[in-house]
Amino acid sequence: QVQLQESGPGLVKPSETLSLTCTVSGDSIGSYYWNWIRQPPGKGLEWVGFVYNSGRTNYNPSLKSRVTISVDTSKNQFSLKLSSVTAADTAVYYCAREAHGYVENSMFNWLDPWGQGIVVIVSS
Amino acid sequence: DIQLTQSPSFLSASVGDRVTITCRASQGISTFLAWYQQKPGKAPKLLIYAASTLQSGVPSRFSGSGSGTEFTLTISSLQPEDFATYYCQRLNRYPITFGQGTRLEIK
Numbered sequence: 001q002v003q004l005q006e007s008g009p010g011l012v013k014p015s016e017t018l019s020l021t022c023t024v025s026g027d028s029i030g031s032y033y034w035n036w037i038r039q040p041p042g043k044g045l046e047w048v049g050f051v052y053n054s055g056r057t058n059y060n061p062s063l064k065s066r067v068t069i070s071v072d073t074s075k076n077q078f079s080l081k082l083s084s085v086t087a088a089d090t091a092v093y094y095c096a097r098e099a100h101g102y103v104e105n106s107m108f109n110w111l112d113p114w115g116q117g118i119v120v121i122v123s124s
Numbered sequence: 125d126i127q128l129t130q131s132p133s134f135l136s137a138s139v140g141d142r143v144t145i146t147c148r149a150s151q152g153i154s155t156f157l158a159w160y161q162q163k164p165g166k167a168p169k170l171l172i173y174a175a176s177t178l179q180s181g182v183p184s185r186f187s188g189s190g191s192g193t194e195f196t197l198t199i200s201s202l203q204p205e206d207f208a209t210y211y212c213q214r215l216n217r218y219p220i221t222f223g224q225g226t227r228l229e230i231k
Contacts, residue, residue: 047220110173
């Protein structure tokens, strides 16, 4: 059974860089897309971006200038860095596996499983 | 970007009720839609993908339908554990986007 676990500092100062790691257990990090999603307090879900085991990435345009997602296949981990943070970046950050499969000869994708989430507060 | 709009945003219902949540896309997305359930303090849980395919282990009282721009999530007979927030999600292209959520509460 695949499990994901986020880790990193729970408090980051404004203008600094938020750094989180997601450790994958129960499966190899190869052959999947690995995503970060965040949820500000009391609000909805926002997709941050993904990384593939080749290092290929895709980011939300609203965050693209500040985001870097990378993968370390030797450790079965992937990481998120978000620079120049402000209070608006305060959120629960989730990592999730993006799986793909065929339904009636068409390929579809979905996010499952998710990590439990980690609360990150941006404050001085 | 293609926007997803859920309705209603808030729903009050009783155990045993049949409820339907709608998700509308601003452009056609075929059936590239998933539904998630989120309980307070927990991560979202996948319920349905490809608009109507039930994820393994999800009770059969949950069902999804639709294609193009209009989709529905139906719970045929509400159980106490179903009271949660539900999100639709578009995955036909990046950036992935979510609906704003529908909060389902006990009447």
